[in-house]
Amino acid sequence: MPQGVKAVIAKSFERIHRSNLVGMGIIPLCFKAGEDADTLQLTGHERYTIDLPNNINEIRPGQDVTVKTDSGKSFTCTARFDTEVELAYFNHGGILPYVIRQLAAQK
Template identity: 90%
Template sequence: MLLGVKAVIAKSFERIHRSNLVGMGIVPLCFKSGEDADTIGLTGHERFTIDLPSNINEIRPGQDVTVQTDTGKSFTCTVRFDTEVELAYFNHGGILPYVIRQLTNQ
């Protein structure tokens, strides 16, 4: 993982940037329409808990999850895994561990 980053929350992602996050094993999350850090009242100093299913088989592309902050705020985001392949990459910790596991299993 990139310096301990496990998820990124944004208003939107360009396809390549979202794909790169998934490739590094980082969860891309989007604020719901009309929401952003300012409207929710986030400062950037919070710690977040993301209610993402621990079983990878329960995560679906585009599903909504609840995000809670250590300051008591709670809001909904959309998980931006757009394909089952991206879920597989995430399940393995990113594209590199995925490819290595595929090669060692041949």
């Protein structure tokens, strides 16, 4: 993953940007309506823990997840995996590892 980024939290995503994040194995998360970094008093310097199931089969498109900061704040975001295919890409670490594994399995 680029620079150790595992997730991006935003108010919204353009479809292509959200899809590109998933394609790189990065979790796109959206703040809930009426919330953002300012209302939650987030500085961007926090470390975040995302309560996402370890078993990929337990993750559903549009699922709400709890995000906790190292400063003790907790809030809910929506995981913006919009399709089962996107979940498969994420499970493989992105679209490139997914495609390579599919090609390797065909040999």
